[in-house]
Amino acid sequence: MVVPKKRADPVFEYEFYSWKILSNLIAVKQMDKSSFLHHGTGIPIEIRSFFDIDSLSVGDKRQIALSFRTKSFVAHFEMLNENNPRTRLLWKSDFQKLIQTKFPEWVEYFNRNGKKTSDTPTLKFLKKNIANEYEVEFNSESYSETSSDDDPNHELELIPDNFSLLKSSDNSISYLQTESPDCEPIASNSKPKKFVGRKTDYITKNQKNTVIGDAGELAVIEIEKAILRKANAPSMIERIEHVAKTQGDGLGYDIQSVTPDGKIKYIEVKTTTSGKSEPFILSETEFTCSQENAEKYYLYRLYDFDKTKTLIKYFVIEGDLTHQTSRKPIQFICVPVSGNSET
Known part of the structure; x- marks a missing residue:
């Protein structure tokens, strides 16, 4: 199991009023009337x-950036x-x-002089590596089902300049390359493992994973192809090979491609229907391939994947994954082995 690496930080938790500090990187605010109606919170x-x-003094201001999905x-x-x-x-x-x-229902609730309640959504703040910038997330089952953020065309309008957008040859599908997330390191298991029985339909699960994986590789x-077309190198497209299908598994990558100037690319594809920070499984062969072919190796991580939608989001990790x-x-x-062996 693998996640993009982040520095280790001490973890602690404490609460004051409607705020909870989960670590020195994450704070959560229980949203209140001011959040919904008055452009802010205490x-x-x-x-x-x-x-x-x-260090703020009376009258001081400090500007920050709040990033939600693709907009700041x-x-x-x-x-x-x-x-x-x-x-x-x-x-x-x-x-x-x-x-x-x-949250139109909560806006209406507080506009009707609704009383303070603990059922409101939460607003999570995650510190980014850049000073005074925070990634924000909302957590609630009350999200509007018709939110404009579910419309891929609306999301395309919010793309910042440092993201890369490509189009399919017929312009029907958009491919959005975003920044790689900066996740917490995977914790080592210091506590005794709890064993819980569960029934898993491995045949159905493997079939579903294969369908998603194949669709991700085709994407x-x-x-x-879009990269080469954009670079005015369409003649190079014929050099792209889906080696996972033509040569089988075991090479340590799924696709062999080329850069616009003709350099070989080894591309491993990991696809998930979950979010950007979802861990992925990496085989020993894939990991070793990234080490031995660092100058050629590219890991494409597709997330929030739905092959029926017209927007495909992904990030890329280049080189040695160590x-x-x-x-x-x-x-x-x-x-x-012998019962006396310690290995």
Whole structure:
């Protein structure tokens, strides 16, 4: 099991009012009336250190960026000039519109002078590697089923300049390359494992995984074609080979392609219907191939995958995966040995 690697950080948890600090990287806010109606929320004194705003003085402001999916929103912390100074996080109308679009029922509830409740959605803040930037996530079963964010055409309108967008040859499908996530390292198992019985239909599960995997590989072939067309090198397309089908498994990669200047690319494809940070399985052969062919190796990770939709999202990890992923062994190859053996 593999996730993209992140530095190790101490983990702790504490709560103050409607805030919960899960670690020095993650804070969660239980959204309130101010969040839905008044473009912001209060920051208790005990929470300020998470956002590194302990030094703010009355009247000071600090601008930050809130990133949701593919769009960035401008916000700021402000120490209000009052007899009892308090700190607030305030955002602009575009982020407020996003909240109101996602949770129209809560906007209506608080507009009707609804009382404070603990059932509201939460807003998670995840620190990014860049100062004063936070990835945000909403967590609730109350998401609007008709949210405009479910419309791929709407999502295309939100693409920042540092993301790459390609089109299929008939312009019917868009391929969006995003940044690789920065995940927490996989924790080692220091606690005793609990054994729980479960029934798994492995035949159906393997069939489903094969269908998704094959569809992902075909999508990456189309991405490679689009890259070559965009680089005015369509004649190179014939050099793309789906080696997982033509030569079989065992090479350590699924597709052999080329760069626009003719350099060989070994591409391993990992596809999931889950989110961007979902761990993926990597074989010993695939891992070794990345080490021995670092200058040629590319791992394409397709996520939120649905072959019926017209937007395919992915990120790419290039080169040796040793220092770019956090890994955990989940299987062993075994042979019988003498009872005195320690290996």
